Amino acid sequence: xxxxxxxxxxxxxxxxxxxxxxxNENSGNASQELKMYVDSVKTVSVDxxxxxxxxxxxxxxxxxxxxxxxxDETEKNRIAxxxxxxxxxxxxxxxxxxxxxxxxxDANENTVDPKSLSKKQEIRDALFGQGKLGQDIKFDWVTxxxxxxxxxxxxxxxxxxxxxxxxxxWDEVKVxxxxxxxxxxxxxxxxxxxxxxxxxxxxxxxxSYETIDRPMSKxxxxxxxxx
Numbered sequence: 001x002x003x004x005x006x007x008x009x010x011x012x013x014x015x016x017x018x019x020x021x022x023x024n025e026n027s028g029n030a031s032q033e034l035k036m037y038v039d040s041v042k043t044v045s046v047d048x049x050x051x052x053x054x055x056x057x058x059x060x061x062x063x064x065x066x067x068x069x070x071x072d073e074t075e076k077n078r079i080a081x082x083x084x085x086x087x088x089x090x091x092x093x094x095x096x097x098x099x100x101x102x103x104x105x106d107a108n109e110n111t112v113d114p115k116s117l118s119k120k121q122e123i124r125d126a127l128f129g130q131g132k133l134g135q136d137i138k139f140d141w142v143t144x145x146x147x148x149x150x151x152x153x154x155x156x157x158x159x160x161x162x163x164x165x166x167x168x169x170w171d172e173v174k175v176x177x178x179x180x181x182x183x184x185x186x187x188x189x190x191x192x193x194x195x196x197x198x199x200x201x202x203x204x205x206x207x208s209y210e211t212i213d214r215p216m217s218k219x220x221x222x223x224x225x226x227x
Contacts, residue, residue, distance in 0.1 A: 030066040031075040031082070037062050038082045042089045054211070059086055061207040068200035120172050126157045127176060137176070139183035144190035147183070151202040154180065158206060162213040170214045177206065 041055055063083070070076050124133045128150065132141065142150050158173060165173065184191075184199065191199075 030069040031078040034062045034066040035082045038086045057211040064200045064203035144187040148195040155202045
């Protein structure tokens with residue numbers, strides 16, 4: 001009887017060890033994937049909006065996944081390091097879309113649409129609520145308590161209007177998204193874990209829309225210009 005108990009105990013120990021090993025091997029995969037991606041793009045020189053849009057969209061998707069799956073300080077530190085490296089890469093390459101050239105030569109590129117300011121405000125009202133965000137792009141009203149709802153409304157609005165966004169509209173949406181992310185970093189210490197996970201899902205959703213629909217807006221504009 002004792003031999004049977006010992007045998008079962010040994011088998012259970014081996015199974016437990018095997019499961020733990022597999023779990024440890026899988027642990028941190030998302031944060032490691034993020035780090036590998038950032039390390040790989042740091043050698044790439046960006047000189048146009050489309051290239052940068054693709055790079056940043058992939059980065060945002062991998063970042064959101066890594067943040068959602070982070071379970072320990074090692075992973076969180078790895079993510080923080082990747083975010084720092086990516087920001088340095090962004091600054092080094094002047095990847096602000098306003099500083100990048102277009103991949104195609106558009107006529108009257110420097111012409112300012114007289115309705116652009118009102119259109120920007122229209123987009124801001126749709127993304128954040130009527131009158132919530134002015135031209136100063138201040139997010140003082142966003143707190144750890146309401147930021148999840150802000151992300152939910154933002155992504156829902158993008159989903160609803162993405163097919164009608166022009167290239168300039170997408171540029172504006174991206175600027176606002178990055179500003180909201182900056183605010184999230186400021187309030188994150190007080191952010192509930194469950195809210196943080198839900199925000200990570202919204203970030204993945206937004207990144208998927210940007211990756212697929214943003215390039216399509218340029219295709220549509222080019223097609224209309226040829227007519």
